Amino acid sequence: DVAHGLAWSIYLGYLKLVLPELEGQVKKHCNETREVLNSARLHILLPLSAAATARLEEVDRNVQYHKNLPDLQLDRAGVRGRVYKHSIYKITDQNQKDYYCVAEYATPLLTLYQMSQDGIAGFSAWDRRQQVLLFYNTLTHILESSLECRNRYRLILLEDDQAAEPHYLSQELIKN
Amino acid sequence: DVAHGLAWSIYLGYLKLVLPELEGQVKKHCNETREVLNSARLHILLPLSAAATARLEEVDRNVQYHKNLPDLQLDRAGVRGRVYKHSIYKITDQNQKDYYCVAEYATPLLTLYQMSQDGIAGFSAWDRRQQVLLFYNTLTHILESSLECRNRYRLILLEDDQAAEPHYLSQELIKN
C-alpha cells in the first residue's frame, strides 16, 4: 500500500522537522511585519481527488497568497542548507472579513495523482481514492501519537462533490 | 511495500522536476564562478544500511562540501516558491587530484532508517535492507524508462561491508 509509506514519509521527513519550528517562525513573522495570524497551525489540505494545485487561488478566489514565513534551513542527506518554507494565505469569508493562516496541500497526494495519470501498474482513479483515504487515516493516527506535532496542525479532508462549490476551500479553512 | 511508493515519490516529486534543469544550473554555476565540474550528473547515493548522514564529510574526509548550485524555485501544492537545490562536493583521490561533482543521498532512505529505529509496526533492520534493495531496483527501472532523466544521474549503491573503509565513498564517487 503506497499510501502507508507516503504517510510515514511526510511525517518522518517533513512534519516531525517543521511543526516544532512553526510557532517560532510565526512569532518571527509577527515581529518582522507586525502581522498576526488567526492560527499558528499548519493547515494540511487533503482533497479526496488527490488533485493538489500549485496555487490555492486556482481553486477558490477567496483564498489569496499573502507572504511566506521565514525559511527554515537544514542540512539533510548531503544537501547543505535545504530550505523548508510555508505560505501564508489571506482568506475572505462571506462577510468580507479576512483571516490569515498557513496552508498547503499534503505533497504526497501529487505522487498518488500522477501515479494514476501515468497509467502506472494499473493504478486507477478508484485505487487513488482508496489510497488517499488510507493516507488520511494513517497520517491521522501517526500525528495523534506524535509529541512533536501535537496541536500544531489541522488535517482537512476535502470531499469530491463539494469541489464544484467555488468557496468550499475558504469555508473549510475558516472552519478549521 | 513502503519502498515502492518512496521510489515513485522521489521520481515524480523531485527527480522528474530537477534533472531536466540540472545541466542549466551547472552551466549557470560555471558562468558565475568559472568553475567546471567533472560531471553534470546528479550522483544519488544509496547506502544499503539506509544510513544517510546530513553531511557527506562525516563519512569520508576526502569528500568536502564546496558550494551549492543556484536555487530552483517552483510553486508546488500551495507552497509559493519552494526551493530545490543541490550541493557540489570536492573529492580528493589517492594522488591528491581533485574532482568536483553534484552528490546527495536518496532522502527517502532516511524514512526507511527511522522506521526501523522507531520500532514501527515490526519494521526490522532486515526489512529495512530488503526495502533499500527494492527502492534501488524500482528507482533504477523508473529512471531507465524516463526521457526527462536519461543520462542525467548516477545511482550509486553503497555496500555495507565497505562502509568501514574510510575512503570508500570518495572512490565510488570518482569511479562514477
Ligand SMILES: Nc1nc(=O)c2ncn([C@@H]3O[C@@H]4COP(=O)(O)O[C@H]5[C@@H](O)[C@H](n6cnc7c(N)ncnc76)O[C@@H]5COP(=O)(O)O[C@@H]3[C@@H]4O)c2[nH]1
Ligand atoms: N510541502 C513540502 N515542502 C517541503 O519542503 C518538503 N520536503 C519534503 N516534503 C514532503 O515530505 C515527504 C518526505 O520528504 P523526503 O525529503 O524524505 O522525500 C523527498 C525527497 O527525497 C525528494 N525531494 C523533494 N524535494 C526535495 C529537495 N528540495 N531536496 C532534496 N530532495 C527533495 O523527493 C521526495 C518527495 O518529495 P515531495 O513529494 O515533495 O514530498 C515530500 C515527502 O512526501 C515536503 N513537502
